[in-house]
Amino acid sequence: MEWIDTHAHLPHIAERGVSVEPFLDGTEIAVIDIGTLPDDLEPRLAMKNGRNGRIAFTAGLYPALSAEPQSDIDRAFKQFRETVLRHRSEICGIGEFGLDFYCEGYGSPEKQTALARKQIELAAELGLPVVIHSRSADEAIIRLFADYAPVHGVIHCFSSGPETAKTLLDYGFFLSFCGNLTYKNSRAIQEAARMVPLDRMVFETDSPYLAPVPVRGTVNTPANVEHVYRFFSELRGIPLPEIQKRAAENVRTLFGPIFDD
Ligand SMILES: [Zn+2]
Known part of the structure; x- marks a missing residue:
């Protein structure tokens, strides 16, 4: 039975001095490597080139881009769109993108929303699913996607409570749980994890960030995704193999047969 990490940033792990070679060569862990920049797709595809690792790719424009002048955003989006079209068959989703009202200097809510709508x-x-970043922006995300429901996509690193979860599930979203599910003060996230239907959840590391307990504070890697699975399995009182099986089915529903051999 395999582990699937639906959201990692392999180049950011490597930048922190931790080897991503095992994932490129193929381990028990399948990984979706997530894009954030207008020009990061081709170097990431090149990193995988000819190797056996079970890696799939998305391409997206992180909300921080909204801080730039509008003419630069427009140019970046044009470049991004062209790259995506050129590599359509090599990507399984658009994202991560979304709204982030937590980090300062990411651009106004209006500019962030406009960039999200384009994506x-x-x-x-x-015909691709969306991978959504939402930080301190629940209400705005709910308002934004009311225009698009039913949605084919996933809320990455779901970090809110059961009420927000319910609305987003009603829209059609899958919820992706990451390392912060395992943190002691994550009561609301854990409540959401208790109620998420088993046909609507997936798991991720968001590595190199947010390493789960018991490796919290280290440079995270996809190898740690099993801690998130195990925590969820215990929280729900459902055997781990069942959780792995359901999560793998959900990845297939969301992203297509990306890890079928
Ligand atoms: Zn991410």
């Missing part, structure tokens, strides 16, 4: 529309045009 929602691109994903719809290409």
